[in-house]
Amino acid sequence: MSIDWQNFTPWASLLGGIAIGIAAGLLAARSGRILGVSGFVSGFFERDREWTARLALIAGLVLAPLVVGAFTAQPSAVPDVGWTAVIAGGLLVGFGTRLASGCTSGHGVCGLSRLSLRSAVATGAFMASAMATVFVVRHIA
Amino acid sequence: MRPIFSLAIGLLFGVGLCVAGMTAPAKVQGFLDVAGTWDPSLAFVMAGAIGVGLVLFRIARRRLPAPSHRVDAALVVGSLLFGVGWGLVGYCPGPALAALSSLDPKALTFVAAMLAGTGLHRLVGSLRDTAAELGGERAGEAGACGACGA
Numbered sequence: 001m002s003i004d005w006q007n008f009t010p011w012a013s014l015l016g017g018i019a020i021g022i023a024a025g026l027l028a029a030r031s032g033r034i035l036g037v038s039g040f041v042s043g044f045f046e047r048d049r050e051w052t053a054r055l056a057l058i059a060g061l062v063l064a065p066l067v068v069g070a071f072t073a074q075p076s077a078v079p080d081v082g083w084t085a086v087i088a089g090g091l092l093v094g095f096g097t098r099l100a101s102g103c104t105s106g107h108g109v110c111g112l113s114r115l116s117l118r119s120a121v122a123t124g125a126f127m128a129s130a131m132a133t134v135f136v137v138r139h140i141a
Numbered sequence: 142m143r144p145i146f147s148l149a150i151g152l153l154f155g156v157g158l159c160v161a162g163m164t165a166p167a168k169v170q171g172f173l174d175v176a177g178t179w180d181p182s183l184a185f186v187m188a189g190a191i192g193v194g195l196v197l198f199r200i201a202r203r204r205l206p207a208p209s210h211r212v213d214a215a216l217v218v219g220s221l222l223f224g225v226g227w228g229l230v231g232y233c234p235g236p237a238l239a240a241l242s243s244l245d246p247k248a249l250t251f252v253a254a255m256l257a258g259t260g261l262h263r264l265v266g267s268l269r270d271t272a273a274e275l276g277g278e279r280a281g282e283a284g285a286c287g288a289c290g291a
Contacts, residue, residue, distance in 0.1 A: 004171055004178040009162055013182040016161020017189025023154035024190070025197020031142045032204035035154065037234040042259050053142035057151035058238055064155020065164060065242045074159060077240040078247055079166040085229045090237075090251040092226030094258020097234060099219025104233040107220070108187065113194025116208035118216060125220035126227060133228030134173040
């Protein structure tokens with residue numbers, strides 16, 4: 001292992017992380033909701049009275065790169081992988097996050113911030129399998 | 142949740158993802174590639190988010206139900222499957238949604254497949270509920286989610 005110093009952005013990443021933590025914390029403090037993106041996506045299928053509010057949060061998320069892009073150049077948001085990986089990856093992310101009731105935001109940020117054992121196990125599992133997948137794709141296959 | 146408030150939260154969250162580098166799948170995979178030339182940046186995203194989160198969620202704890210500590214097969218299997226998809230493409234759900242603004246066919250297809258995966262999970266859950274009802278068992282006894290008991 002060697003460190004990729006060229007792409008290493010500790011301060012920007014820390015700052016971005018702080019913004020993510022503030023967003024999740026404010027939503028919890030004001031609305032009593034966990035900012036779990038996979039849950040908000042799943043809520044798309046539930047036509048209850050919070051449907052509009054959930055869609056509004058997703059709209060903010062979709063608009064964000066356009067806002068940031070107006071001030072500074074952004075790296076490519078498009079994955080450099082084939083179509084099979086895109087479709088299989090999307091299905092796995094959609095199904096897996098619902099089976100586990102959370103993703104990087106719900107378990108990784110909110111759950112760990114709440115010191116939940118459940119979220120610690122989930123985060124350990126998806127980090128490990130994601131690293132193993134990249135290892136297989138880049139160094140074996 | 143008020144729509145205007147949740148729009149602002151989504152915007153702040155998304156700006157955080159952009160600034161942090163989470164919206165670049167190549168950077169995410171660079172973090173996950175611990176055996177190659179490793180980019181540790183995303184560990185700093187987690188540190189920043191959780192550092193702030195520990196304080197804010199402590200303040201917010203009365204507004205939320207106590208966190209669950211239950212570990213079951215669905216949690217572990219689901220997380221493992223999610224990780225494979227995340228590693229393959231470099232998108233987790235938040236950055237995938239943010240990438241919709243690029244209108245790139247691959248980003249749009251990924252989100253469509255992610256919705257299909259979400260729908261599939263709901264379908265499996267409702268099929269299991271139906272099967273349980275036909276079998277005379279009490280459907281949904283394990284919880285609101287038929288597939289995983291959550």
